[in-house]
Amino acid sequence: MQYRSGANLDSSQMGSGGGRRGTTVALGGGAAILVAIVAMLFGLNPSDLLGGTTAGTPTTAGTNQFEHCKTVTDISTDRDCRFVAYTNSIQAFWAKAYSGYQQTQTQVFDGQIATGCGTATAEVGPFYCPADKIVYLERTFFDEMLKGQLGAKGGDAAEAYVIAHEYGHHISDLTGTLTQAQSIKDTGPKSAQVRLELQADCYAGVWLANASKDPTSPIEAVTADDVNRAVDAAKAVGDDRIQMRSSGQVSPESWTHGSSAMRRKWLAVGFNSGDPNKCDTFAATAP
Template identity: 35%
Template sequence: MRWDEFRTSSNVEDRRGDEGYGGGGGGLIPGGRGGLGIGTIIILGLIGWALGIDPRLLIGGAEILSGGGGGPSYQQQAPSQTSSAPPQDQVGKFAASILGNTEDVWKAVLPAQANVQYREPRMVLFSGATRSACGAAQSAMGPFYCPLDQTVYVDLSFFEEMRQRFRAGGDFAYAYVLAHEVGHHVQNLLGVLDKVEDAKQSASKAGRNALSVRVELMADCLAGVWANNSNQKYKFLEEGDVENAMNAASAIGDDRLQKQSQGFAIPDSFTHGSSAQRTRWFMTGLKSGQVKSCDTFRAGDQL
């Protein structure tokens, strides 16, 4: 993937290494010294994410019970303080460049295809933990989008977790993850997230999970729409990139994560979609390049 010519976004706030936000530079997560190890926290976070349980509840409970409150493709170089200047380390530049490219693409695509003006989201880079308008953000939760402050939060060590634990590395795989979160911002601008939250109020737990799956699969598809339109203009895709992104989408499917954590999958508890669904919807957007192709809410049972 040729991303080094992308414009870097000015909407990136770098909190890595800022103890005032709870990051601490070394991947510390609230719970204090002598608490859970980072590996345990990540596993609990993935289990909670897959089962639709707030990871903070699992982590907090585990801390109480425990009595505690190949070289990498990228190496983070945490700054000593929060900075609004573009990151200077490689992985930080990568994230800022992908965000900048999504801005350029969606500013053209969203008005043309949906008659909606695109407002740029912010991105916060952090280490370990930080604050968001949606509550505490922790590395174990994975990258996420908060609609209340229209910001994507990401601990960039997640990319290394993808590469090592899920064997789903590669620049385009990492770009897919960021574009998926920006896809949630597009959903927010389209009014999808508000409608889903309203629908969840009267839904059963299984119904709420099913709505969450449709939201996530739509974001996968919108990531594909971004990639299609960006590649048409910038020709950034190289051999093997699409396969890497498909592998990433498959690796973080609910069924695969549940089987890894508990040996079996419970479809009614899915909140992000199966590996096959995530791959299929990403490819739908990638092939069509059209926002209208991503309406998972009209897809019926054939997700």
């Protein structure tokens, strides 16, 4: 992923502390990977695991840890500034593409954090919490989980896809689709939960297709390799691939995110069309 020389970064879109305590279910995507693995192995509801107080030091409100990220040049001296670039580009696109868009924040934390959806630890991975409308990201996820345990190639485009997926949940939340889907307690390839996750994948693809079109965007170009890495990340977090890695067998009836092929398909639908209106994963035969 190529960054636009001289482009400004807005660190105010990055959070500096946890949200309020609550019980609303968090949405993962790229998210909640280890929680999903544990749930698949032991028959637990992943949402029940949020709210625990296991290892880690809670992140508390304070000085914005990204305030030194002023331009894309700062990414070369502090790699964490790339999170600001992803967030700025994603939100700038949706502010133009969706008239009802409400700007929010990406909260990067270490160890553990209190959110509107419960207490989250590093094991939860990136997630969107509808209770406080914030995207949460534990700093070590991409290297230790996505590349390490899930075997994805990684890279900036893969990371940006994961965060764009979580912002896709934010769009579904703003449109009311998320609330409707979460009211249906089902699982499986055609379930409302899977359709919700696939919609977030599609929205991520839409952003990726448009990321470099804004001349003020910190993203200057998305290459073929970038697209391949995003697709690879989508495949790595497919339910079937996670189940096979964790238990050696695939159980479609328990899917909550969709197979690797389904996730790749909907990321491609979004990218190839560049149109969020093409992301109707709730159509009868969509998955």
